Every structure is written in structure tokens, then in C-alpha cells.
Amino acid sequence: MNEQFLQYIWKYRLLNPELHAEGGEQLTVLHPGIQNTDGGPDFFNARIRISNTVWAGNVELHIRSSDWIRHRHQFDPAYDNVILHVVYENDQVIRKKHKEIIPTLVLKNNFPASIEQKYLVIMQNHYWIPCLKLLGGNVSNTLSLWSPALATERLNSKSGFILRLLDEYADWDEIFFILLASGFGFRINALPFELLARSVPLRIVRKNADSVFRLEALFYGQSGLLGRHPRDQYRRALLNEYRHQQVKYSLKPLQPGLWKRLRLHPQNFPDIRISQLVQFLFMCKAEPGFLLNITDHARLEEVFQLTASEYWDRHYRFGKIAGKKEKRMGHSSARLLLINSIAPFLFAYGSARDISPFRMRALELLESIEGEENHETRMWKTLGITAGNALESQALIQLKRNYCDLKRCLECRIGLKLLDKNPMK
Ligand code: SF4
Structure with missing residues (x-):
């Protein structure tokens, strides 16, 4: 008790x-x-x-x-x-x-004793979600009514990180750049990408934004991935250019050991993603704020279908030749950037400046695009709960991480539905 x-x-x-x-x-x-x-x-x-x-x-x-x-x-x-x-x-x-x-x-x-019995079943097990054995019946309706509030909770918690960046940078463009860069790292390399963006101030990126080569030298140099004595020609050329920039801007590179490749599909290696980030910065001349003016969500997704530079057609890592394949960002990766970078930024920007249409746009964006496929959404699917769009998939992630994992079943609308079966009411 x-x-x-x-x-x-x-x-x-x-x-x-x-x-x-x-x-x-x-x-x-x-x-x-x-x-x-x-x-x-x-x-x-x-x-x-x-x-x-x-x-x-x-x-x-x-x-x-x-x-x-x-x-x-x-x-x-x-x-x-x-x-x-x-x-x-x-x-x-x-x-x-x-x-x-x-x-x-x-x-x-x-x-009624039955309420306490069900409560104990929920609290004393180690299933993927505590109410797993009681779920059954129709909870989908309860969940879809609750999804906007859960997705808003998730956006709110992501806003916390963005608003803390505002204390550090006091510049929305810089913050958006860091957030987008961190999005290019997806789940595994989000932190190294965030550190990479923090290590190259946007004003330096802008000075080099008219050349893909100079941008690649800047970002690969700062990533630590160029090494000291590269053997292939392109990498050597990047390193020479980077050495020049490093002195000019007093740059300190990251440790190459930060980058993770284990269990990643080669197409998602950070080496490829950095080049796609560079293509994005080149395309917008390092003015990422233009994205906020795009209200057509399909167009927004198209913006991120970026292709890494030609060198990467035959490489997944520096110096290791592979079969020819263009390295273009797929639809699902582009969508993840919308879910994890654009929507949270719109929401945080709207919250900080008290502009509710921006917050609404964040929710509308999530509602209009397909949800993400990951371990959590797949597990929910096996329990008969499917996300119809990104707002619902974000809601399911919020539910799992912030309610189920913490056994907050008494604050959960599904929990209330499962427990509240008092025949005497
Ligand atoms: S928080 Fe809700 S969905 Fe999660 S286990 Fe508890 S009752 Fe079930």
C-alpha cells in the first residue's frame, strides 16, 4: 500500500x-x-x-x-x-x-478489492510495460484522445534543452544550427554532431558557405576524422585546407573516438552524414532559418533529401574504397529531422517568444507526417497499438519513457481505464 x-x-x-x-x-x-x-x-x-x-x-x-x-x-x-x-x-x-x-x-x-489486485499486478512485474497483461480491450481510442497532450509534453521537454541553449548563445540561428546538426547524428551520434556544431561558430560557417570543399574541410577537420597523414588525394586536400582554417580561426578539433559506427548501417555512418550536413549548409548559405518559412510539409521533407559529395559515392569511410552508390538521405531520415529538430525548434521558439501559432505549427507538422519506426513503436504495434502519424508515435514514446518506465500508471489515462472498473459506481 x-x-x-x-x-x-x-x-x-x-x-x-x-x-x-x-x-x-x-x-x-x-x-x-x-x-x-x-x-x-x-x-x-x-x-x-x-x-x-x-x-x-x-x-x-x-x-x-x-x-x-x-x-x-x-x-x-x-x-x-x-x-x-x-x-x-x-x-x-x-x-x-x-x-x-x-x-x-x-x-x-x-x-473494491479488485482495484488493488489489478494495481498490484501492474506494479509487481517486469514486462515491457507494466500493464501488458491487462491491456486487451480497446485502449486505442483513449490513447488517440490523449496523444496531442502527450506529444505536447514531449515537445515541452525537448524545449528545455533548446531554451538552455538560448542562455548560452542568445542567437536563434546559432541554436537552430546546433539543433539541426545534432539531428544529423540521429540517435547514436547526436552528441558528437552537437559538439561539432558547437566547435564551429555559425559566423565561420557563413564565411565559407559558398564552397562545399571549404565547408567539408572545416567540418571534417573539426570532426577529427581527417587523421594526420592521409594517403588518398581528396582527404589530403581537405587536410591542407583545414590546417589553413584552423590557424585562421583558432579552431580546436574533436577527438575522433567520439564517433560511433557500431551497429550502424554504413549509409548512416557519421562520415556520410557530415557531408550531407555540409550540403545543407551550402544550399542555404548557412542561413537555416529559411526552413521556418516553409509551411508545405512535403517540401520541408524534400529539403533534407541531401546527397553527400561525389567522393562518398565510392566510400563509406575515408580511404576505404567501396562499390559506387550515391549517398542520398532517405525519406525516413529526412522525416526524423522534421520530428526531432524542426518541430521541437518551432515549439521552443513559439514558447520562448509566446507566439502560439509556432507551437501549433509544431503539432500540425507532427500530425501531417508519418510516424517513426523504432524499437518502441514496433513493440507498441505488437500490443495492437499503431501510430497513425508522428504526433501519435511521439506520444507513444512519451508514454513509454515517462509513464510506463516510471510506473506512473495512476497518472496514465490507460491505467485509469484499466483500473477504474468499480461496479458500484
Ligand atoms: S503507464 Fe499506462 S500504458 Fe504504461 S504500463 Fe502503466 S497503465 Fe499501462
Whole structure:
């Protein structure tokens, strides 16, 4: 038994129809009150009837009534207006400051046992999601109604990172550049790409944005991937150009060991992605803000179908010849950039400047494009829950990482649906 479960029982009034206070008086819950997650009593502005008197005020919940003393509420004026003490077990009579007894309702045996049994099933297993064995039935409807709020939660948490960048850079273009670059690293190399963008200020990128060769020298040089004594001609030429830029701009390269290739399809190697990032910067002359003016989502996706430079037609890594193949970014990768970089940027920009149309655009963008395919969305699919678009796939990711993994089933709308089967309501 825990307090969170008691709060859930109280909040949703999953109680037996006939209730009595500890003194034997009939007790009716007219309104459970508004849950308070800050300091002070657990519920504000509740209304209850005890015998024939209606009381309005606050409600405090505890596992044992003696917890009131243990938590020293008797000395705290915030608890003076408590009209009801709701406890699982009444092990001590509790009095307020002026010695009057606080009316007490004992929950033990006053709610259907089936709710507690299901709750225990959820809380005491190690399945991929705790409610896995109870899912069944139709939860898709509940989920699609909840998806916009879940996706907004996810955008909000991504905004946190973007707004912290704003403290550091105070320049939206620079932040957008860093965010986009980090997107080019996808999940595995997001951090090295972020560090790479941070190591090359946008003003230096702009000075070199009229030449793919100079941009590649700049980015490959900073990535640490050029090595010291390259044998192939293109890499040597890049290194010579980079040495010149390194001195000119006092640049410090990253450690090459930062880059990860394990379990990546060669097409997604960072070596290829850096060239595609360069193509993007060359195409927009290092002015990424132009993307914010594109409202046609299909066009936005097209922008990112970038092709790495010619050298990469025969390479996946520097110096290692491979069969000829153009290295063009695929639809699903382009879509991931929209999901993980463009939508969060629109949302954060709208939040920071209080421009709600930008926040709306972020949600509309997600709603209009196909959802991502990853381990989480595939697992949901095996449970019969399919994302119809990116808003729903983002919602499913948020649900798994921020509710299921933390066992926040009592705050989850699916959890409420699964547990709230009180036949007496
Ligand atoms: S948080 Fe919701 S979906 Fe996740 S396991 Fe709990 S009840 Fe199920």
C-alpha cells in the first residue's frame, strides 16, 4: 500500500457506496477536492457531508493516522483547515491544535478489492510495460484522445534543452544550427554532431558557405576524422585546407573516438552524414532559418533529401574504397529531422517568444507526417497499438519513457481505464 494509490482511490471516488467516519457517522463525499502536488494538504476545497452537516475544506491522506504526528502536521498552520483525514489504517486518534478530533475515514475494506489486485499486478512485474497483461480491450481510442497532450509534453521537454541553449548563445540561428546538426547524428551520434556544431561558430560557417570543399574541410577537420597523414588525394586536400582554417580561426578539433559506427548501417555512418550536413549548409548559405518559412510539409521533407559529395559515392569511410552508390538521405531520415529538430525548434521558439501559432505549427507538422519506426513503436504495434502519424508515435514514446518506465500508471489515462472498473459506481 502506498499513499499514491490511496490518493488515486480518493481522487476518483472508487469507494464503497456506504461510508462511515470513525465515530460511526454516515459520510458522503460530495467532491474529493483538487489534488495538490505542492506542500500542504493533499486535496484542497473538498466537500463532504458527515451526518447532516456539509463541510468544505482540505483533505489529508496517510497510510496510518499516526503519520500525521510523524510528519509534524500538528504544528503546521497549513493543516488547520483539514476537514477529513483519510487513512488506510487508524492506529491513533489525531487532534488538531485546539484538541478537537479530526474526522477520519478509513479506506481499508472501503474500496473494491479488485482495484488493488489489478494495481498490484501492474506494479509487481517486469514486462515491457507494466500493464501488458491487462491491456486487451480497446485502449486505442483513449490513447488517440490523449496523444496531442502527450506529444505536447514531449515537445515541452525537448524545449528545455533548446531554451538552455538560448542562455548560452542568445542567437536563434546559432541554436537552430546546433539543433539541426545534432539531428544529423540521429540517435547514436547526436552528441558528437552537437559538439561539432558547437566547435564551429555559425559566423565561420557563413564565411565559407559558398564552397562545399571549404565547408567539408572545416567540418571534417573539426570532426577529427581527417587523421594526420592521409594517403588518398581528396582527404589530403581537405587536410591542407583545414590546417589553413584552423590557424585562421583558432579552431580546436574533436577527438575522433567520439564517433560511433557500431551497429550502424554504413549509409548512416557519421562520415556520410557530415557531408550531407555540409550540403545543407551550402544550399542555404548557412542561413537555416529559411526552413521556418516553409509551411508545405512535403517540401520541408524534400529539403533534407541531401546527397553527400561525389567522393562518398565510392566510400563509406575515408580511404576505404567501396562499390559506387550515391549517398542520398532517405525519406525516413529526412522525416526524423522534421520530428526531432524542426518541430521541437518551432515549439521552443513559439514558447520562448509566446507566439502560439509556432507551437501549433509544431503539432500540425507532427500530425501531417508519418510516424517513426523504432524499437518502441514496433513493440507498441505488437500490443495492437499503431501510430497513425508522428504526433501519435511521439506520444507513444512519451508514454513509454515517462509513464510506463516510471510506473506512473495512476497518472496514465490507460491505467485509469484499466483500473477504474468499480461496479458500484
Ligand atoms: S503507464 Fe499506462 S500504458 Fe504504461 S504500463 Fe502503466 S497503465 Fe499501462
